[in-house]
Amino acid sequence: MTTQSATNRIELSIGGMTCASCAMRIEKKLNRMEGVTASVNYATETAHVLYADAITPGDLVATVQRTGYTATLPPAPLPPAPVPPAPLPPAPLLPVPDGATRTASPPTLPGRPTPPSGPVSPPP
Secondary structure, X not given: OOOOOOOEEEEEEEEOOOOHXXXXXXXXXXXXXXXXXXXXXXXXXXXXXXXXXXXXXXXXXXXXXXXXXXXXXXOOOOOOOOOOOOOOOOOOOOOOOOOOOOOOOOOXXXXXXXXXXXXXXXXX
């Protein structure tokens, strides 16, 4: 009996069914509700239900439970994953004065001696 417009959709997990007749019994009870269109699948133990705004998911679960089976609502959706920040653009190169050459020098750390510059002779 569906005289109200079914605007909501939900998939219930159904427990306690032992045969296809159980699925038909649940489907029949749900479809007798005003504004509900249901299809119960015994193999997947689910009920796909379209229901009107006047019906709540709790009403659907209660109807299944009164029929002698268990019904659970789907889990709440997970929040969206955070979007990682965009990578920073590369730092601009500083101009090199005329006649100078660009060399890489190792970074100096606090408390450490500055590396020697120029050629390094082997220890004696």
